Amino acid sequence: MxxxxxxxxxxxxxxxxxxxxxxxxxxxxxxxxSDPSHPNPSxxxxxxxxxxxxxxxxxxxELVAPAFTAVRSGAGAVEGLAVSDHTPAAPFAAVEVDVDALTGPVCAGLATSGDEHLLAVYDPASQRASIEVRRGGRTTTVARKKARLPASFRFAFALCENRVTVLADTGDGWQPLLSRREKVSKHVDMRVPETLRAHRYAWGAHGSAGSAELAGVRAGLFGMxxxxxxxxxxxxxxxxxxxxxxxxxxxxxxxxxxxxxxxxxxxxxxxxxxxxxxxxxxxxxxxxxxxxxxxxxxxxxxxxxxxxxxxxxxxxxxxxxxxxxxxxxxxxxxxxxxxxxxxxxxxxxxxxxxxxxxxxxxxxxxxxxxxxxxxxxxxxxxxxxxxxxxxxxxxxxxxxxxxxxxxxxxxxxxxxxxxxxxxxxxxxxxxxxxxxxxxxxxxxxxxxxxxxxxxxxxxxxxxxxxxxxxxxxxxxxxxxxxxxxxxxxxxxxxxxxxxxxxxx
Structure with a gap:
């Protein structure tokens, strides 16, 4: 049922x-x-x-738990996807990106050294946020939603178990843009230790063209x-x-x-x-x-x-x-x-x-x-x-x-x-x-x-x-x-x- x-x-x-x-x-x-020393509970x-x-x-x-931040960087200009050396201990992780300017899509999430990833993406041209999975040489957009974001904003990927949530902060705190679980787990199960171990925190410009001007990046274990x-x-x-x-x-x-x-x-x-x-x-x-x-x-x-x-x-x-x-x-x-x-x-x-x-x-x-x-x-x-x-x-x-x-x-x-x-x-x-x-x-x-x-x-x-x-x-x-x-x-x-x- x-x-x-x-x-x-x-x-x-x-x-x-x-x-x-x-x-x-x-x-x-x-x-x-019984409690013999106090026989009458009333x-x-x-x-x-x-x-x-x-x-x-x-x-x-907190998206990234303050005491469990693995990556903290004033990133500057980024072309392509930057992949860190750090992997989360469990499938509870987040990546926060401070965006100053975009000439193309920006992304944040987890990626492997073997060209596989699980990403939150925002494309300013189409004004869409999306969740993207790449496995076995094939890229699948599992969800997308219209989102109109300003020129500078904060952007985040959060993984809780197998659920991926895309969030943005335009000045009033973090708000979710879209979130999916079953459509993600259909392609990859991040609860499997070997699968998670291969993934590392990642962020940057999405695709072969474009770049992102980032004021900073924070990544680490999810907070609450x-x-x-x-x-x-x-x-x-x-x-x-x-x-x-x-x-x-x-x-x-x-x-x-x-x-x-x-x-x-x-x-x-x-x-x-x-x-x-x-x-x-x-x-x-x-x-x-x-x-x-x-x-x-x-x-x-x-x-x-x-x-x-x-x-x-x-x-x-x-x-x-x-x-x-x-x-x-x-x-x-x-x-x-x-x-x-x-x-x-x-x-x-x-x-x-x-x-x-x-x-x-x-x-x-x-x-x-x-x-x-x-x-x-x-x-x-x-x-x-x-x-x-x-x-x-x-x-x-x-x-x-x-x-x-x-x-x-x-x-x-x-x-x-x-x-x-x-x-x-x-x-x-x-x-x-x-x-x-x-x-x-x-x-x-x-x-x-x-x-x-x-x-x-x-x-x-x-x-x-x-x-x-x-x-x-x-x-x-x-x-x-x-x-x-x-x-x-x-x-x-x-x-x-x-x-x-x-x-x-």
Whole structure:
């Protein structure tokens, strides 16, 4: 069955109501996983004294990620195609060209030493932007669109997975001119490591005639159109991983397109100035012979065993037929640089799809929160919690504690400690609230915080006393980028909320 190119959770979640009547109203675990020190989850607790208000909202947006720029040049006059010595580590790349003047078409993209390429092209004579693929000695224009650009402008090629987008900036920021995926992948699959490895960043004048006067060129790994799915990097005991007053967290880097066009990154958040956001690592996955942008997960520093636990979700090749959690254990510092992760499936205690993993060791027992999803077409999903036996390693003997099967549009589970108590938080898009559970998955209440668009995840960030104490709630909303051209998937304004004590 054919499906619309930009089918999204937002457009299909309305169908979740059709399955509500057929589902049970909740699933709770056995007494073996109880929280004996706090048997009554409805008793007064500090988490329900917190009241959050939005203090800042901002939009991370970069075609070429600043910390991952491979080429930076004041190019001057260019005749023909200039090919660099640099190739991207994964099929998430961009080339930005500052055009001063043209006597012919200008181009940017990726090219090989063997006369093959994947390019964004603008021809001032015909006033058309196009996407061009050259393979096996044959050049194919897979898409073109009328575009009237001024004499000087910024021009860009962006590759996210197999989707190529042509963009221009005439003074009001980057805007997409056209974008294609299937017509590109029909000719070349940039997810194949050997294929990508042969390509290098390229730019210049297109064709045998003409030249371009360029003020500058930037090329490197793709950044983001927004970010979402923020999850604190933590030590195994749940305390935030901090360096120099900055908290680290993973986030999905929204791409130019749907879920497959997103990838994963690591960011720092300055606790003294929460609008100071910096990407410090790019994370990709290699599996099933392909380079993919799996995302939505967590990184935990296990100091006792001198290792990093990395868990993510298999969104990189999503095709509405299943998602699963994957992981890798490594001694590499995954909080900086570029990493291609060799992940394996995670043995969660579920028979359905899963995503959004997060893990914490509490009183000697690993707890792993995740999302269970019995259907992705239409989407139906809810939070679940698993735990390992006391003293066992993080994935050994996991058993299901419970699952909120009465919810159908609820994800973003977060294991969080507020003062002396542990909680399991989630985000319910149907009722527009943040439900709070204890560690037996018993409903305990609702977090008092604004619920904006999409399904924002309730990531709490405890603040040290020298920063005023209390908590930040760092999350996202559903603000899209150029949705009329790009469709759903480019969302992710960052929202930072700060707690006050609401009193009892």
């Amino acid at each position: 054919s499906r619309p190119l930009f089918l999204s959770r937002r457009s299909v979640l309305c169908a979740a109501g059709a399955v509500t009547a057929a589902t049970v109203t909740g699933c709770w675990g056995s007494p073996d996983h 008793q007064e607790s500090a988490i329900f004294d917190l009241s959050f208000k939005i203090e800042s909202r901002y939009r991370p947006f 159109t927004g970010i979402r799915d923020q999850h604190l990097v933590q030590h195994s005991d749940g305390t935030p991983y901090l360096r120099d007053g900055k908290a680290y967290f993973t986030a999905t880097c929204a791409g130019l397109g749907f879920f497959q066009q997103a990838h994963w990154g690591v960011f720092t958040l300055d606790l003294a100035a929460p609008t100071r956001l910096e990407q410090v690592a790019q994370l990709y996955s290699r599996r099933d012979g392909l380079l993919l942008g799996d995302h939505a997960g967590q990184i935990v520093r296990d100091d006792e065993n001198d290792r990093w636990l990395v868990a993510t979700s298999s969104w990189g090749d999503f095709a509405f037929d299943g998602v699963h959690v994957r992981h890798v254990v490594t001694t590499d510092d995954v909080l900086s640089g570029v990493h291609v992760l060799e992940t394996t499936p995670t043995p969660l205690p579920t028979r359905v799809s899963s995503w959004d993993p997060g893990m914490t060791r509490i009183d000697g027992r690993w707890h792993i929160g995740f999302v269970e999803s019995p259907s992705q077409d239409p989407f139906d999903f809810h939070p679940a919690l698993a735990a390992a036996p006391a003293g066992a390693d993080w994935l050994d003997g996991l058993e299901l504690v419970g699952a909120a099967t009465d919810l159908h549009q609820c994800e973003g589970p977060i294991i969080a400690r507020v003062e002396d108590r542990w909680w399991f938080l989630a985000s319910d898009g149907d009722d527009r609230r943040y439900p709070v559970y204890d560690l037996r998955m018993r409903p305990a209440g609702t977090l008092d915080a604004p619920y904006e668009t999409n399904i924002p995840h309730p990531q709490l960030v405890p603040l040290p006393e020298d920063r005023g104490g209390g908590y930040l709630l760092v999350t996202f909303d559903g603000t899209q980028f150029a949705e009329k051209v790009m469709g759903y998937g480019g969302h992710g304004d960052v929202l930072v909320m700060r707690s006050t004590d609401a009193g009892r």
